[in-house]
Amino acid sequence: SLSRNGRGAEALDLLADFPAIPGGWAYLDTAATAQKPQAVIDAIARAYDTTYATVHRGVYQRSADMTLAYEAARKRVARFIGAASADEIVFVRGATEGINLVAESWGGSQLKAGDRILLSTLEHHSNIVPWQLLRDRTGIEIDVAPLTGDGRIDLDAAEAMLTERHKLVALAHVSNVLGSVLDAKRAAAMAHRVGAKLLLDGCQAVPRMAVDVAEIGCDFYVFSAHKLYGPTGFGVLWARGEILDAMPPWQGGGAMIDRATFERTTYMPAPARFEAGTPHIVGALGLHAAIDYVEAIGLDAIHAHESALVRMTRERLGAINSVRLFGPDDSAGIVSFAIEGVHPHDVGTILDEERVAIRAGHHCAQPLMDALGVPATARASFGVYNSAADVDALARGIERVTRIFG
Numbered sequence: 001s002l003s004r005n006g007r008g009a010e011a012l013d014l015l016a017d018f019p020a021i022p023g024g025w026a027y028l029d030t031a032a033t034a035q036k037p038q039a040v041i042d043a044i045a046r047a048y049d050t051t052y053a054t055v056h057r058g059v060y061q062r063s064a065d066m067t068l069a070y071e072a073a074r075k076r077v078a079r080f081i082g083a084a085s086a087d088e089i090v091f092v093r094g095a096t097e098g099i100n101l102v103a104e105s106w107g108g109s110q111l112k113a114g115d116r117i118l119l120s121t122l123e124h125h126s127n128i129v130p131w132q133l134l135r136d137r138t139g140i141e142i143d144v145a146p147l148t149g150d151g152r153i154d155l156d157a158a159e160a161m162l163t164e165r166h167k168l169v170a171l172a173h174v175s176n177v178l179g180s181v182l183d184a185k186r187a188a189a190m191a192h193r194v195g196a197k198l199l200l201d202g203c204q205a206v207p208r209m210a211v212d213v214a215e216i217g218c219d220f221y222v223f224s225a226h227k228l229y230g231p232t233g234f235g236v237l238w239a240r241g242e243i244l245d246a247m248p249p250w251q252g253g254g255a256m257i258d259r260a261t262f263e264r265t266t267y268m269p270a271p272a273r274f275e276a277g278t279p280h281i282v283g284a285l286g287l288h289a290a291i292d293y294v295e296a297i298g299l300d301a302i303h304a305h306e307s308a309l310v311r312m313t314r315e316r317l318g319a320i321n322s323v324r325l326f327g328p329d330d331s332a333g334i335v336s337f338a339i340e341g342v343h344p345h346d347v348g349t350i351l352d353e354e355r356v357a358i359r360a361g362h363h364c365a366q367p368l369m370d371a372l373g374v375p376a377t378a379r380a381s382f383g384v385y386n387s388a389a390d391v392d393a394l395a396r397g398i399e400r401v402t403r404i405f406g
């Protein structure tokens with residue numbers, strides 16, 4: 001249901017859908033992981049207590065039904081992000097595994113010494129380290145696009161850095177630290193102009209804005225289910241069909257072979273080729289329910305709701321002298337800040353006493369911390385269940401922090 005939050009913005013009122021958020025607890029760590037709505041919990045429970053069986057192998061009806069449900073989730077994901085076909089959707093353990101898969105399979109087969117890839121200063125370690133591992137194996141070189149003063153990836157600078165030697169640009173669609181939103185269409189056009197592919201890390205984008213990979217024109221897209229109100233241990237790699245079809249397997253095992261002998265093994269087409277072993281069956285069903293949940297609310301409504309909460313937060317915290325805000329004013333659902341003379345961990349601990357849960361640390365983005373010149377930040381991040389009351393609780397808690405540290 002929609003209600004007014006008193007500031008002219010439409011506000012969502014969905015807290016009652018989330019049984020693990022007790023009254024009076026301001027959960028402001030959705031960028032780390034989202035709480036689960038009852039509909040997702042029910043879908044997962046029903047899969048285990050009523051319809052459970054393996055997929056793709058069973059000759060009995062229960063398994064055939066579960067296979068249909070598992071593959072229905074793949075179709076649902078394809079529709080959710082605008083993929084041309086469900087065959088372009090590879091189920092993985094999460095964004096981390098998705099990027100490692102691309103680095104190993106696509107990178108390992110397509111890139112050679114002297115090729116370059118372009119990342120940015122604000123990337124999560126999961127979009128840095130897999131490329132370094134690939135660099136160590138292949139001799140590719142990694143370039144890093146800088147940020148603008150307000151914490152966006154500087155696409156003018158990135159464009160000037162790109163050359164014909166660049167084969168891949170890999171960027172966060174939304175920063176998990178600063179909430180800055182990438183102009184993804186421009187990034188795709190820039191990459192393609194030099195013949196490079198564009199990979200987007202969509203972890204923080206899919207929970208807070210409508211994403212259409214066809215409209216963006218990117219080549220790879222990854223996200224984790226658990227940040228989208230779904231289960232942990234599950235995620236999605238999307239790649240354009242012709243790219244995926246040309247990629248070799250990266251893990252071997254059951255379910256990915258066409259015919260196996262000791263002399264020679266042939267492989268299934270994508271996506272099965274990339275899904276060795278018994279998959280996280282129930283994870284797929286949970287993600288399906290999570291997508292149904294967010295689409296029933298509407299991604300545009302979620303974006304407007306979180307943007308309003310961000311504006312309120314930046315206004316309230318910006319009015320406190322000792323607070324330094326990071327990132328742009330129009331960041332998507334995420335606000336990083338520091339308080340002069342107070343370590344972010346102390347901020348987090350005092351806020352916890354006030355029943356406000358934030359994240360304090362480097363957010364798996366140490367190169368970004370270096371660029372900001374801080375060891376860590378405090379970060380408040382929003383979800384569909386948050387309200388102006390949570391912003392109030394955060395601001396009151398921070399006022400208390402500044403009193404304690406005088």
Ligand code: PMP
Nearest residue numbers: 094095096124126176201203224
């Ligand atoms: N990229 C971004 C932008 C993230 O926020 C995260 C999670 N913090 C990841 C990648 C990695 O996701 P996961 O740990 O679920 O694989």
